[in-house]
Amino acid sequence: MTDLEVLDGSPAAPPRDNGELIFEAPWQSRAFGVAADLVASGHFTWNDFREYLIEAISEWEAVESDEQQSWDYYSCWLAALERILTKRSFLDGKEFEIRAAQYASRPHGHDH
């Protein structure tokens, strides 16, 4: 399980050489971090996850372009994460939809 031993042995904290943001919104970094933690703790591997990511991306690409939402990589990432988690029974789909609906109905400013 070396997948997440990201920096071990490498020189610490190399500067980034470009000003681009890695994540454009906080939820994107959380969706990334949840997947990274699941991999780090051995619930699945990046290769397992990748299959779901490829599927989510190709489904996005299969949509006719006039109906297509604008491209958002992390919404594909999130779709892949939802699927692998329900498929492997870490999440109950129904429970998840109920929770999401609850959060959606909260007054603005109270969702994380």
Added chain:
Amino acid sequence: MTERHDHTHETNAGSSQIRTAALEDLLVEKGIVDRSRIDSLVERFEHDLGPMIGARLVARAWLESEFQSRLVRDADEVLRQENIRGAEIEHVEVKVNEPGVHNVVVCTLCSCYPWALLGLPPAWYKSPEYRARVVREPRKVLEEMGLSLEPDTEIRVWDSSSETRFLVLPEQPAGSEGLSMEDLAALVTRDSMIGVAKALNP
């Protein structure tokens, strides 16, 4: 259960935010993930990982031809020896740019990328346009990204996969002879190691 999620791609940013919060909270409550671990993982990817690790390899390859041959022959062995480990570099191949040959890297299916050498990929690398077009019309895409190549330069496009990640070894810029490894590494940009740019001039 999959059919429940067919609407996912209709979600807008607001509902992605809500769904992510719901997902994280449920997993935390079940003890499957841990918030402080997630925090520190994100922190590492945002701040500690970046193209400087790849840039040092390139700079050293420019300085030491023996190191360059080893890197090209068996990058995995070199990374082991240099104690560079981590996510998404289980098998790396280094492709050398030289007069008449230019290499460029893509992942046509998703976003495979050598994280531990370059950090997380930039947004354009993951975009459907780049992924589709750089294979079909690499010269045009590179030109749009600001890299004009000689008409007789052969362009080799490498498609990353779960098995193989690629690092481009850009040509050493003229006038950089005699620079220290550190100064050389500063010329090696992330984009030059993906192959959509040349190394900077000193």
